[in-house]
Amino acid sequence: MKSDIILAGVGGQGILSIAATIGMAAIENNLNLKQAEVHGMSQRGGAVQSHLRISDKEIASDLIPLGKADLIISVEPMESLRYVSYLSEEGWLVTNITPFINIPDYPETGELMNEIETFLHHIAINADEIARSVKSPRSSNMVMLGAASPFLDIPYDSLESGIKKIFGRKGEKIVQLNIEALKAGREFALEHKQATSPQKTPG
């Protein structure tokens, strides 16, 4: 198996906790992993991404080649589109629809959603609202991970135990809140997942 994942967001939105949780789950399943992160200047409110690669074979490059990602997980709608050149023909675009607007020329929400919908393999989820509905408003990241979980080649239970390891030191309550968020995101995705193949032609 292999999963090549692009994680996208804005500096400060905390995409790395998603990466860390998947990473823990991968290790539990004795899989190889490489995860390239962005540190430094872009973390100040700029566009940030992380390349996460998981495989039962040896992984060569720390970066995913263009057109080879199985999954884009974005915590922000415009950022999900920034990396579509990495997405494979069969890949899934899983994005939060709550915009993070810190630039003057941010596009219209309607236009943004139209673009996202041109990808038939997409899950557009209001992760912030769902996180609030399960009384875990700060866990929208885990809602996103849950929404992406049906497309990950990793047992779902391993993601829950990943959360336990990552958030364990913050106490049982925080762990439970994050697991609830994960579950809610997963349920949404399973309801809205309509596989169509191929989704659209690249180029």
Place this chain on the structure above:
Amino acid sequence: MQKLLLLGDEALAQGAIDAGMSGIYAYPGTPSTEIMEYVQRSKVAAERNIHRQWSANEKTATEAALGMSYAGKRSMAAMKHVGLNVAADVFMNSAVTGVNGGMIVAVADDPSMHSSQNEQDSRYYGRFAMIPILEPSNQQEAYDMAYEGFELSEKYGLPVLIRITTRLSHSRSGVTTSPLKDQNKISYPADPIQFVLLPSNAKKRYQTLLVKQKANRDASAESKFNIYYDGDDKSLGIIACGIAYNYLMENFPEGKCPHPILKIGHYPMPFEKVKRFYESCEKILVLEEGYPMVEELLRGYLNKENKVSGRLNGVIPRSGELNPNIVATGLGKANGESFQIPDIVANRPPQLCAGCSHKDIYDALNETMKEFGEDQRVFSDIGCYTLGALPPFNSIHTCVDMGASITMAKGAADAGVRPSVAVIGDSTFTHSGMTALLDCVYENTPITVIISDNSTTAMTGGQTSEASGKLEEICTGLGVKPEHVRLLTPLPKYHDEMVKVLAEEMNYDGVSVVIPRRECIQTLSRSKKKQKMKEVTT
């Protein structure tokens, strides 16, 4: 043997800890910062009392590392590529003195300039100093090179440069560790004048360095980090340095490249292997991060045989970091179709945080400068506040090297510019701005230095700042008149007062320092969170 999930930077740090390192010295700089931060978090480092405090700059860091080596112990200096410019004096001369305890200079280069002013290639510094250079291709090699680098250093009596680049610095993967070694005991160099570079002895030491070059070449010839993989298709041979090897192999998913490959991780290059490789292949493609160093060496000045490709003939782009797609193009392989990024995706450059003190300073500065007429220029420096060069502020007009704001403003003042204004951060000021200010005091240059004090090294993630709590004393100690060291609180409600004070000092015909002081919003919220956690758990 333990398997850990580590960033390339962290793997370097863990390798050094396990090898019995007694101290690490560093100044924060992307992409090198995590080397020191990892040692600071390490329980083993704490138990072993390994020195792990930040230094004022890369020069003081490398000198302290050399001092620890003089005392017989294993030491590391860590920095970003441009930091090595600051440390260049001690770095070059440490090759001439040689070392006693093993010493590693770990330098992280930033090709593509993700967080830097240039993409200079530190391997040239290693060649310049004539010392061994190690360049890992992956996290495991980063660990192994640090673990074994100290031995190499002690065996040849030379500092060892480990060069890593951004992607490996900040990419995580599994690393298997080796047994923890004891630290060295204190011991002095046998020759009491080994480190005395008076001309009479420097000449001897330089000869010693030249003689060591053969040993350096022999070590590289035998190095397990230089590997010759033969291949049937000799129409092309590929030399892959450091992380370039990964991008190459990504293009051969089953791990089967039909061409011969020479993987380089230890310089000077292994002469016999390179010669055999060069002679047995019809064409050579060189893949290396940074400058075309290996390519240039193989081509020679006249490039008579015209068989080497790479960045110099455009097969690989001349600048920027490598990736699997660039390498595919270089190999003549087609990159598949990929989805177009929609036009509506707007750029999202980094920016100052909401509530950042620098914003309030720039608002006040812009208003003050307007009073002096159109087209005023302000000299600045390296840190979060460099973002003030961008809209909506457009407040500053230079960012060159650490500390340059003050000295460049001095030069401009000497040229007749009034007012001549510098904006510098607190940590950058103690890194390289203090001597610049002393130059101004010495001549009573009419200059206004704004030290925007957020009490941390913010851009790299909030490391401690050596300036904290002593800026006024430093400035008056250097000779700035106390009445011209002005303290401000940068908040919108004090805007008018800030403008008034700035104007007063800009109109003063001498050296003035204005210190707007308010803690970085990031470190503040972090310490508040920590406090809250404490309250919850106790």
